[in-house]
Amino acid sequence: MFFTKKPAQASPLRALYGESVTLRLANNPAMKQAKSDMVQLYYYPDFLDAAQCGALVRMIDAKRRPSTVLSEANADYRTSESCDMDRWSEDVRPTDEAIAALLGLDPVHGETMQGQRYAPGQQFRAHNDYFREDQPYWPAMQASGGQRTWTAMIYLNEVEEGGATWFPLAGLRINPKRGLLLAWNNMNRDGSPNEKTMHEGVAVMRGTKYIVTKWFREGNWIKQ
Numbered sequence: 001m002f003f004t005k006k007p008a009q010a011s012p013l014r015a016l017y018g019e020s021v022t023l024r025l026a027n028n029p030a031m032k033q034a035k036s037d038m039v040q041l042y043y044y045p046d047f048l049d050a051a052q053c054g055a056l057v058r059m060i061d062a063k064r065r066p067s068t069v070l071s072e073a074n075a076d077y078r079t080s081e082s083c084d085m086d087r088w089s090e091d092v093r094p095t096d097e098a099i100a101a102l103l104g105l106d107p108v109h110g111e112t113m114q115g116q117r118y119a120p121g122q123q124f125r126a127h128n129d130y131f132r133e134d135q136p137y138w139p140a141m142q143a144s145g146g147q148r149t150w151t152a153m154i155y156l157n158e159v160e161e162g163g164a165t166w167f168p169l170a171g172l173r174i175n176p177k178r179g180l181l182l183a184w185n186n187m188n189r190d191g192s193p194n195e196k197t198m199h200e201g202v203a204v205m206r207g208t209k210y211i212v213t214k215w216f217r218e219g220n221w222i223k224q
C-alpha cells in the first residue's frame, strides 16, 4: 500500500476571497504591490500614526506572554512574546475594523488580533500562515472558521537592527517601519495554499520589535 501526499486542493471559495481582496487593493492608491510573480504582497506605509502605534505597544507590553505555535515542537521556533488584543476594546476596535475594511472583508472572518514583541535574539522561524489540512489540529481549525486566507500585519516601531520579515522563496525582505502595514494572500489564484508565502520573522539584533498580526479565515471566526 502506498501513502501519497494529498495534492493541495483548489477551492472556489478561497479563490473568490483572493480575487475580491485583490480588486479592492488594486483600487486603493495608497496600497503598493510588491514586485513578485510568486506571492501577492502589498504595502501600505503609515497605515497607523505614531500615537496609534504607541498605544498598541503599551498594550502589548502590559499583556505579553511567551508565544505558541500549532505544531512545531522545536523550542526556538517562535521565541517572541504574544498577546491577544481585545477586539471590543475602544483602543483596538478602530484598528481592527480599519484592517478589515481595507481588505474589504467582513470583520467576522478576522481572528483575534495578536500583538507580538521580539527582544534581541528572538525570532519567528520560517513558516506558512495557512493551516495544513493533514495535521491533527485541522478539525479544530475547521470548526473555528476554516482555512486562513489573507494575513495583515503592522509594524509598530522601528527596530535598530534585524527583525525583517523575509519571504525566502519569493525573494522579498521587508524591514520594520513604524505604521507600515503588509498584507498578503496565503492562497494561489485557484484557492490552493501558496507554499511560496513561507516567511520568517528574522531575529532582532538590536532594539525591540513590536507588531500586530491579523489572520483572516474563509469562514466565520466570530460565531453569531
Ligand SMILES: O=C(O)CCC(=O)C(=O)O
Residues within 6 Å of the ligand: 124, 129, 153, 163, 164, 165, 166, 199, 200, 201, 202, 211, 213
Ligand atoms: O515577525 C514577523 O515579521 C512575522 C510575523 C509572522 O509571520 C506572523 O505573525 O504570522
Ligand SMILES: [Fe+2]
Residues within 6 Å of the ligand: 127, 128, 129, 199
Ligand atoms: Fe506568519
